[in-house]
Amino acid sequence: MIELLVENKADGKIYEISEIVTDISFSDRLNNGCSKLDFSYLYDGVLFTNGSAVRFKYNNANIFYGYIFSSEREQNNAVSVVAYDQLRYLKAKDTFVVKDLRVDELIQRIANYFKLRVGKLDNTGYKLPTSIKDNQTFLDMIYDSISTTLIGTGRKYAFYDNFGSLALTDIMNMRLPLVIGDESLAYGYKYGQSIDENTYNLIKISKDNETTGKRDVYIAQDSSSFSKWGILQYFEKADKNANPEQIKSKVNALLKLMNSETKTLSIEALGDTRIRAGSGILVNISDLGINQYVIVNSCKHTFKNNIHTMSLELVL
Amino acid sequence: MIEAIKEIIKNYINSIKPSRLVFGKIESIAPLTVRVNEKLIIPAEMVVWPPALTEYDIGKKVLMIQQEGGQQYYILEVRG
Numbered sequence: 001m002i003e004l005l006v007e008n009k010a011d012g013k014i015y016e017i018s019e020i021v022t023d024i025s026f027s028d029r030l031n032n033g034c035s036k037l038d039f040s041y042l043y044d045g046v047l048f049t050n051g052s053a054v055r056f057k058y059n060n061a062n063i064f065y066g067y068i069f070s071s072e073r074e075q076n077n078a079v080s081v082v083a084y085d086q087l088r089y090l091k092a093k094d095t096f097v098v099k100d101l102r103v104d105e106l107i108q109r110i111a112n113y114f115k116l117r118v119g120k121l122d123n124t125g126y127k128l129p130t131s132i133k134d135n136q137t138f139l140d141m142i143y144d145s146i147s148t149t150l151i152g153t154g155r156k157y158a159f160y161d162n163f164g165s166l167a168l169t170d171i172m173n174m175r176l177p178l179v180i181g182d183e184s185l186a187y188g189y190k191y192g193q194s195i196d197e198n199t200y201n202l203i204k205i206s207k208d209n210e211t212t213g214k215r216d217v218y219i220a221q222d223s224s225s226f227s228k229w230g231i232l233q234y235f236e237k238a239d240k241n242a243n244p245e246q247i248k249s250k251v252n253a254l255l256k257l258m259n260s261e262t263k264t265l266s267i268e269a270l271g272d273t274r275i276r277a278g279s280g281i282l283v284n285i286s287d288l289g290i291n292q293y294v295i296v297n298s299c300k301h302t303f304k305n306n307i308h309t310m311s312l313e314l315v316l
Numbered sequence: 317m318i319e320a321i322k323e324i325i326k327n328y329i330n331s332i333k334p335s336r337l338v339f340g341k342i343e344s345i346a347p348l349t350v351r352v353n354e355k356l357i358i359p360a361e362m363v364v365w366p367p368a369l370t371e372y373d374i375g376k377k378v379l380m381i382q383q384e385g386g387q388q389y390y391i392l393e394v395r396g
Binding site: 094095096097099130131132134135136239240241 | 330331333353355356357358359361362386387388
């Protein structure tokens with residue numbers, strides 16, 4: 001059952017348009033911008049102004065809370081509307097020095113500045129190295145810091161808007177007791193494996209040694225994977241303040257993260273409202289021999305003619 | 317199309333933060349901080365500075381070179 005409410009900024013009234021909506025879709029990507037609600041309805045005298053708040057529930061499950069950013073009306077009176085959650089406001093650029101902060105503290109700071117509503121932010125227990133974020137979007141500052149935290153701790157966090165409140169959650173805690181596969185929910189899939197992007201088996205980090213004036217090079221490699229894929233080298237320069245121990249652990253952490261094929265799976269399935277980007281689901285597709293927990297990289301839920309379907313992009 | 321390409325290049329250059337000269341003002345000495353603008357105060361661990369700086373230099377203008385990436389600044393000279 002669709003429940004779609006709009007609080008129209010123009011007159012301050014709340015409109016329930018559940019009955020006149022023709023289709024709705026909710027799209028979400030993991031640590032890649034705000035989530036989005038597209039919906040269309042037939043014009044009957046009311047147009048909602050940009051900035052109006054939108055709340056969407058389906059079968060009583062909370063799906064989306066956000067704000068209208070654009071709308072279009074066609075001659076046949078069909079109106080299509082695009083709304084984003086409050087992460088949209090973090091596309092703004094600014095300058096910020098990250099110092100003595102964890103990701104959750106950084107988010108709290110930024111949220112205070114923009115007066116955004118904050119829900120549960122997991123304490124990552126990891127202080128970010130000092131860095132200057134000059135003329136960057138707030139989202140990029142946060143995503144960069146999440147990547148740094150991943151390399152520093154091995155834990156991946158998802159930053160998203162949870163029905164109107166900012167949330168930072170350890171991905172491990174976003175696993176759902178849900179099986180999707182050729183025996184349950186799914187009706188179509190596509191599977192790909194690639195070493196074309198983000199696969200490296202030789203990690204090299206260099207650091208200019210100020211004492212000796214020479215360049216120290218730190219290497220981690222997996223020679224057994226050279227014979228499979230050839231040498232795929234990754235190179236970067238170390239942070240000025242990094243010490244040898246930190247660089248050694250970084251090359252090893254990077255090798256562990258990147259020395260594998262990128263396996264992607266997209267699935268078309270009947271909808272489940274609990275799934276959003278970052279969710280972990282058990283995928284079971286006997287044809288592909290896949291039976292494991294995977295993370296939803298992006299998802300799109302579509303609600304049309306009282307049928308709820310979803311397409312999921314997964315990273316194995 | 318041309319506009320889009322220009323925009324992409326602009327964003328790219330902005331994101332790599334090429335090396336450039338930057339003016340700043342010494343904000344404090346122990347620890348050293350240099351103010352570049354109202355938003356950006358560079359902390360000591362990201363500045364390389366000549367050894368002769370003292371309390372008397374607070375408020376003085378400095379000319380710095382910014383390392384590519386914008387994570388390190390080298391003070392070239394202190395002006396009166």
